[in-house]
Amino acid sequence: MRSITLIVIHSSAVRPYQESGVSEIDRWHKARGWKNGCGFHFVIRRDGTIELGRPLSMEGAHCKYHNRHSIGICYEGGLDMEGRPCDTRTRAQRQAMRHLLGQLHSQFPKALIMGHNVFAPSKVCPGFNAAAEYRTLQPR
Ligand SMILES: [Zn+2]
Structure with missing residues (x-):
């Protein structure tokens, strides 16, 4: 296993x-020339279903300079009807994300949980402050 x-x-x-489930994202990422397809490890659909992308043992392709030691989680959404970035997570997505992060925190207790925009300040992704929202699941 990689160090996470x-x-x-x-x-x-x-x-x-x-x-935008794993199958759609897989197509988009292959179209960008990424032969391993979907760059995320998990995709959380609007109904709360957690779809599996890359296996955790495989490096993802979701956060420049930080893929080697990280896990990438993507929720389906992020834009409003006009295409403006915002937190569009449904109740089911919030529950699924917290559940998944709880499991990953037990498995990788030293892993920080951060939003993509921390590493790519020009991006709004994911549209909320992930580090603050999941502060109880951060390493101590
Ligand atoms: Zn992102």
Whole structure:
């Protein structure tokens, strides 16, 4: 297993009527030339379903300079109807994300949980302050 010191939270940057599960993201990322497809390890659908992307043992492709030691989690959404970035997580997505992060925190207690924008300040992704929201699941 890789050494995991970071969990990065993303949105898929789609509007409320757009689908973005692992299969759609897999197509988008292959179109960018990433032969391993979907760069995230988990994708959380609007109904709270957690889809599996890359295996945890495999490096992701979701956060420049930080893929080697991290896990990438993406929730489906992130834009409003007009395409403006915002936190569009449904109640089911919030519950699923907290549950998944709880499990990953037990498995990788030294991993920080951060939003993508911490590492890419020009991006709004994921549209909320992940480090603050999950402060109880941060390493002590
Ligand atoms: Zn992102």
